[in-house]
Amino acid sequence: MDPVLAEIVAQLRTEILASRAPGWPPDAALTFLRGLPPQTVGTKFGTELARRLLEREGITCWKAGTRLYDIVLSPDRRTDGTRVEVKCSTERARRRFQQVREPRPDEANGRWRYDCLVCVGVSPDDLTFWYIDGREVASLIDEGIIEVQHADSETNWFFPNEDYTNCPFRQYVVTRAELVERIRAASPLQGVAG
Numbered sequence: 001m002d003p004v005l006a007e008i009v010a011q012l013r014t015e016i017l018a019s020r021a022p023g024w025p026p027d028a029a030l031t032f033l034r035g036l037p038p039q040t041v042g043t044k045f046g047t048e049l050a051r052r053l054l055e056r057e058g059i060t061c062w063k064a065g066t067r068l069y070d071i072v073l074s075p076d077r078r079t080d081g082t083r084v085e086v087k088c089s090t091e092r093a094r095r096r097f098q099q100v101r102e103p104r105p106d107e108a109n110g111r112w113r114y115d116c117l118v119c120v121g122v123s124p125d126d127l128t129f130w131y132i133d134g135r136e137v138a139s140l141i142d143e144g145i146i147e148v149q150h151a152d153s154e155t156n157w158f159f160p161n162e163d164y165t166n167c168p169f170r171q172y173v174v175t176r177a178e179l180v181e182r183i184r185a186a187s188p189l190q191g192v193a194g
Contacts (some may be wrong), residue, residue, distance in 0.1 A: 011089070031089075042129035043086065045120075049120060049127075050071060050092055060073065060074065061074070062153055064106055066082075068085075068113040070085055072084070074181065083134075085114040085116070086120065087117065089120070090122045093163050094160075095159060097157060098156075099156075101117075102154065102156070103134035113134075114134050127176075128162045128172050129176065131174045131183070133186065160172075
């Protein structure tokens with residue numbers, strides 16, 4: 001790189017790094033996620049974190065391979081089971097979970113697209129989990145609490161803040177153990193072992 005470009009890049013690097021949200025020290029456990037593409041954070045980290053957590057608790061689950069949900073709990077890949085949609089956010093303190101799809105089926109009496117929504121909030125050294133049953137997601141969309149992302153979009157977004165006492169999503173914050181138990185309870189295949 002020539003010296004003029006190198007100088008401009010160095011200035012931009014300093015400005016961009018200075019504008020990053022505070023509280024992400026370089027040696028923190030989860031700092032490696034900052035600056036990665038959202039799909040990497042959501043799919044490679046958030047979905048895999050949830051899947052591996054469930055497997056560690058003896059729950060058989062698979063990556064779904066569809067955009068409608070991320071994980072399916074079932075005894076084998078040929079059997080439909082509990083469908084789990086996972087969203088992940090590194091934004092703090094007001095999180096942004098986007099591309100939340102409508103969980104209700106397209107056709108009458110059809111299968112719900114997903115049974116529960118799991119959101120993972122990433123902080124430098126900790127994780128926050130939200131668990132929302134699919135029927136509750138539908139109600140929150142109807143009430144406008146989970147709002148339409150764009151006028152021509154079929155996806156929605158919401159902005160929980162786990163530190164704000166009056167946040168309407170505070171009631172959905174769960175511990176790691178509670179998250180596993182609620183997903184297990186949502187399953188018609190309760191106690192499916194690996």
